[in-house]
Amino acid sequence: MKILIIEDEKDMRQNMKATLEKENFLVELAGTYKDAMSKIGIYDYDCILLDIMLPDGNGLEVLKAIKEKGYGDSVIIVSAKNSLDDKVQGLDLGADDYLPKPFHMAELNARVKAVLRRRKFDGANLLQIGNISIDMDNHQVSVDGRDLELNRKEFDVLFYLCTNQNRLVSKSALAEHVWGDYIDQADNFDFIYSQIKNLRKKLLDHHAEVEIKAVYGIGYKLLVS
Missing domain, CATH: 1.10.10.10 (Winged helix-like DNA-binding domain superfamily/Winged helix DNA-binding domain)
Known part of the structure; x- marks a missing residue:
């Protein structure tokens, strides 16, 4: 299973990557809006972990592009910008889940697996x-x-x-x-x-x-x- 982490904070990005790799996920990284748009335009992913606050753009625009192009990638918004408006907007745009920072890595892993089960296994184990x-x-x-x-x-x-x-x-x-x-x-x-x-x-x-x-x-x- 292939995951893309879109996160500008280097330490957070690496911690998330290490956690998911321990679960045998293949993990790719993007630290900017530009890198994220480049990757989703070329490659397919089973799940995308998306930060809203990127140094050169808004993560919600990345989400909008994913859904407008009809990509089947699952998307979990992972962001410190924890306002109700952002959460509602993200879910309205088609995000599968919303995980506010800070969070435990165990919860991140559980959320990713839950989303993938819904998408790939119709919720079954x-x-x-x-x-x-x-x-x-x-x-x-x-x-x-x-x-x-x-x-x-x-x-x-x-x-x-x-x-x-x-x-x-x-x-x-x-x-x-x-x-x-x-x-x-x-x-x-x-x-x-x-x-x-x-x-x-x-x-x-x-x-x-x-x-x-x-x-x-x-x-x-x-x-x-």
Whole structure:
């Protein structure tokens, strides 16, 4: 799962990043309005943590741009500007939650997971695809109730494909979502082929009722058998 933190305060930004990385989230950072607009214009995120007070612009304008362009990113406003008007305006613009500063990092983590459960799992704790169950909170996968041991990247690839079931996912979109925004600097996608190959074998060995189908020259699609 991929998170963008838009926060101008460096120490806060790094603390939030460290907290979420401990939960196995892939975290990208933006410290200004300009950086934020650049990132959301190019990359996709599962959740955006958005500060209202940015040195070169208003975070609510970032939120407005996200919603006007129809992006599916979940947005949690994280701001010290804790007036009722700002909260109401943010929620009216389409924010999923509002977390006033100061806050405990444990609460931040809980809010992010709650928003993602609502968006990805319809509020449930598990994602069920065929005979596969995915527990996002604990990064666990089971097939017919038996644990499937995956490394972190294998889990992230499977989760991303499952949340885009029956949709064609390009190699570049998969790479960027699982490995980060700077993956476009890579010369090739050999690292993806390796993870997909290992993941396919593990799914086959456990008789999973899904198939990762390669679409030559484009990407992958997850199909239920």
